[in-house]
Amino acid sequence: MxxxxxxxxxxxxxxxxxxxxxxxxxxxxxxxxxxxxxxxxxxxxxxxxxxxxxxxxxxxxxxxxxxxxxxxxxxxxxxxxxxxxxxxxxxxxxxxxxxxxxxxxxxxxxxxxxxxxxxxxxxxxxxxxxxxxxxxxxxxxxxHLLAAAGQELAALERDRAAAQAAHAAAEAAHAATVAEISRVATEILPELVKRIETERVPAETALDGIRLPELGRLHDLLTDTARHLGDGERKAAAVMAACAGAAARVQAQATSLLARLRELEEQYGDHEEIFADLLDLDHRVSQMSRLADNIALLSGGRSGRRWTRPIVMESILRGAMGRINAFRRIRPHSTSTSAVVGYAAEGVMHALAELMDNATTFSAHGTEVHVYVDEEDAGIVITIEDSGLGMRPRERHHATRLVTEPLDLRTLSGTRLGLAVVGRLVDKYGLTVSFRPSARGGTGVVVLIPRQLITQPRPAADLPPPALPAAPENETAPEESGDLLPRRRRGQTLAEAMKTQQRPPAARPARSGQDAAARLAAFRQAGGRGRTSAPAPGDS
Amino acid sequence: MSRRSVDREDPDRLYTVTGGRTRADETAFDSVSLIVGECEPTPGMQSEHAKILQLARRPMAVVEISAELRLPVSVVKILLRDLLDTNRITVRHPSAITRAGRPDPETLKQVLLALHDL
Amino acid sequence: MDALKIVVVGGFGVGKTTLVGSVSEIRPLSTEEVMTQASVGVDDASRVRGKSTTTVAFDFGRITLDASRVLYLFGAPGQQRFWFVWDQLFAGSLGAVVLVDTRRMEDSWYSIDRLEHHRMPFVVAVNRFTDGPSLEAVREALALAPDVPLIDCDARKRSSGKHVLITLVEHLTRLHEGSTQ
Structure with a gap:
């Protein structure tokens, strides 16, 4: 064309x-x-x-x-x-x-x-x-069309490439996230829990040294978790500490009360009525003291007291008996002259007390519980035998678990703490406790006190001698050299004293000079009142 | 003024020492009765009984035993009662010498002599 | 074996523990842990100037007279608040020694009243810390009966403590003779 x-x-x-x-x-x-x-x-x-x-x-x-x-x-x-x-x-x-x-x-x-x-x-x-x-x-x-299409295509291609890149990045990020989550689940969290709950590291420092996930949310989640764990742990620890602290105060009170009771028992040793009441009170306080020890031990605290010298087996058995209600039903059989080292004595007594208490509780009131002490190569074996109904295998298994496995506070029953306490003490002092049917028909509990806790008692000469009176030289400082001596009127002091014994001492006027009045006041403060209520036979 | 250091305390409460008894039959002894041991301690015997028998190898007053054992007089009396009931001890009473409220002149004479010889 | 008993009474710091200790063949056993109350004693003793010990209460000494006789000495605070052991303390006792500190004469009043009341023979020994009033002045102030022996003593010295006991036994012998004549 x-x-x-x-x-x-x-x-x-x-x-x-x-x-x-x-x-x-x-x-x-x-x-x-x-x-x-x-x-x-x-x-x-x-x-x-x-x-x-x-x-x-x-x-x-x-x-x-x-x-x-x-x-x-x-x-x-x-x-x-x-x-x-x-x-x-x-x-x-x-x-x-x-x-x-x-x-x-x-x-x-x-x-x-x-x-x-x-x-x-x-x-x-x-x-x-x-x-x-x-x-x-x-x-x-x-x-033109092609060029335009080219431009468009190029733009589309750019977008596509960008989208692909974004997608790839997202994929990579996703994979990384999955890996991090897996690491958090399998490594970080268990480690964190271990540090906070087992090692009791504060939450703030528990995360130190752990490679935290880079992902912000996950990072925050972990720090939050650590904080919550720490809070929970702190709360639990605070509750336990409060419990142990309260128990410690009761323990201290009980210990000083027992010491005071012992003083009073010595003071009123000749007053049968008072003495009997004091012993009864002593027995009750001893049982209360054991309860406080139980609470203390279960809340991570310590026994109420600690012996600084070896305690002979006889005292170990009596120390245990003294803490239970039905101690009169316990029949100890021991010729052992060995002693339990001071630091373990309290724990051994406490564990034996719990086991004796169980034995008397789960056997008939009129029956006796026999306690045998045998020295073996491995240590001292104490067997507590009752003639109760005995334990079924399942119960025996449960009891054995309680005294051998670590304490689990979640399974603790409010009223039956005894065996859990024994378990705690077994763990602390390396005792061995096992249950078996008793030849007497009931249950036999066998406690092994390992050899390393056994020693020989210190000779009695170790006891410090009673304080000797001061040398009279100390008494020689003269107060005054007045020649005027106070004069006694025959019978008057005795008559006044006898009047006081029938009257509240506060009502008595001081007659015999300042010194005597002051002394009398001191006496009243020190508890002389109790005595004045019962006049001496033959006084009048 | 802590009279007893922790070391001198015992885990034995007094009622476990007496086996739950709180009173002795008071007629047998008073605080100054003289105790005479009649046998030696045997193994497995309650330690306080054994100590009393050791102390009473020579005559000893109840309060003296009480001070040696660091136990109240009434607890010692309960323990002595156990030993008396099993014929392991015998008892002498100082009050026996003051018949009719007056000391025997012969005794006084001998006491005087002994004191001069101190 | 006969056991004889002499009670030595006197206030805190008067030297009664020293007296018992000076003549006793055994360490003077303080029966503090047996039947006394230390808290009151400490309060009291703290009022006596210069006395630093907290030991108080009942002292227990022994003198073996011969093969068949033991003399026990009980040192007791002569205050009325210990009345609850007095009867036991004096039961079967030969007699008593009242130890007097002339600076705190009134501490002995209760003891003397009570001994007179029970007709328990006693001698009064003045533990001389310093040159105090004469024995005549003390006898007058204490209103002692003329036949009650009153002597000076130094409780730290065994011979002096022995003399006090001898005086008491001689007094007992005289009383006995007097009652039989």
Whole structure:
């Protein structure tokens, strides 16, 4: 088509003018001839008619030529359009099938300039270079279209790459998170719990040295958890400490009360009624003291007192008996002269007391509980035998567990603390306790006090001698050298004293000088009142 | 004024020493009765009984025993009662010498002599 | 074996422990842990200037007279608040020694009253710390009966303690003779 372009073709307008002019020239000749040959008379009409007709004919010819030419032009144009359309179709097809995929491939596979890490290449180069590398359609519009598509594709590709990168990052982060969570669950938390609950490290320092997860939330979660654990542990510890502290105060009170009772027992040793009451009181306080010891031990505290010298077996047994209600039913059988080392004596007595208490509690009131002491190679074996109903195997198993396994506060019963206490003491001093059926029909509890806790008692000579009186030289400082001596009136002091014994001492006026009055006041404060209520037989 | 150091305390409460008894039959002794041991201690015997028998190898007053054992007189009396009931001790009473409220002149004479000889 | 008993009474710091100790063949056993009350004693003793010990109460001494006789000495604070042991203390006793400190004469009043009341023979020994009033002045102040022996003594000295006991036994002998004549 374009090859024909240089050949000049007449346009329909030119053809029309040419046709009109040619026809007009022919017609003028015909007209002239016709006019010339026509009669003269007919000449004017002939000239007019002929002229008109010739003009019309010329116009008609020109019109026809014009129409024909125009039609031909139209046909040619239609043919050209068809060809171009076909070519365009081909190119579009070609572009769609070749160029665009090629360009997309190039864009996707990345420009040579893009580095490996950065999945997002520089947009201008990529679009331009990708476009440059693919076959271009000849059609300009298509080329534009391709370029535009290239740009769009490049943009899309960028977005896709960005999305992919983000996705990959998210995947990686997710995997890392899963790994961290797993590490938290299997390593960090157990370690944290161990440090806080077992090693009793404060929450603030428990996290030191632990590689904490980088993930902020997880990090926070762990520090929160540590804090809560620490809080819980502190609360539990505070409760236990408060318990142990309160028990310690009761223990201290009980110990001083027992010492005071012992003093009173010595003081009123000759007063049978008072003495009997004091012993009863002593027995009750001793049992209370054991209860306080139980609470202290179970809450992590210590026994109420500590012996600084070895305690002989006889005293160990009696020390244990003295702490239980039915001590009269205990029959000790011991020829042992060994002693338990001071630091373990209290614990051994306490454990034996609990076991003796059990034995008397779970056997009939009238029956005796026999306690045998045997010296063996491994240590001293103490067997406590009752004649109660005995234990079923299941109960025996339970009892054995209580005295051998670590104390679990959750399984503690409020009223049956004895065996748990024994378990605590067993653990503390390395005792061995086992239960077996007794030959007497009830239960036999066998306690082994290991050899390392056994020693020989110190000789009695170790006891410090009673304080000797001061040398009289100390008494020689004279107060005054007045010659005026106070005078005694016979019987008066005795009479007054006897009056006082029937009256509250506070009501008695001091008569016998300042010194005596002061002494009397001191006596009243020191508890002389109790005595004044019972006058001496034979005083009157 | 702590009279007893911890070291001198015993874990034995007095009622376990007496086996739960709180009173002796007072007619047998008073605080100054003289106790005479009649046998030696045996193994397995309550330690206080054994000590009393050791002390009473020569005659000894109840309060003296009480001071030696560091036990109240009434506890000692209960323990002595056990020994008396099993014939392990005998008792002499100082009050026996003051018949009719007056000391025997012969005794006084001998006491005087003994005192001069001190 | 006969056991004889003499009671020595006197207030705190008067030297009664010293007296018992000076003549006893055994260490003076303080029966403090047996039947006394130390707290009161300490309060009292602290009021006696210069006395630093806290030992008080009942002292126990022994003198073996011969193969068949033992003399026990009981030192007791002669105050009324110890009345609860007095009867036991004096039961079977030969007699008593009242130890007096002239600076605290009134401490002995109760003892003397009581001994007189029970008709228990006694002697009064003045433990001399310094040159005090004469024995005559003491006898007058204590309103002692003329036949009650009153002597000076130094409780630290065994011979002096012995002399006090001898005086008492001689007094007892005289009383006995007096009652039989």
């Amino acid at each position: 374009s090859a024909d372009a240089p050949q000049r073709r007449l346009s329909p307008k030119e053809l029309t003018v040419l046709a009109f002019l040619g026809t007009t020239i022919v017609m003028i000749g015909v007209w002239l001839w016709a006019v010339s040959v026509s009669p003269s008379g007919a000449r004017v009409p002939m000239a007019l008619a002929g002229g008109g007709s010739a003009l019309l004919l010329s116009c008609a010819v020109a019109t026809i030529v014009h129409l024909v030419a125009a039609a031909r032009v139209l046909r040619e144009r239609a043919a050209q359009s068809d060809a171009r359309l076909a070519r365009l179709e081909r190119e579009v097809l070609w572009t769609a099938e070749k160029s665009v995929p090629a360009m997309a491939r190039r864009l996707r596979s990345g420009a040579p300039a893009a580095n490996a890490q950065n999945l997002r290449p520089g947009p201008p180069q990529t679009a331009v270079s990708a476009l440059a590398g693919v076959p271009q359609p000849t059609d300009g519009a298509l080329r």
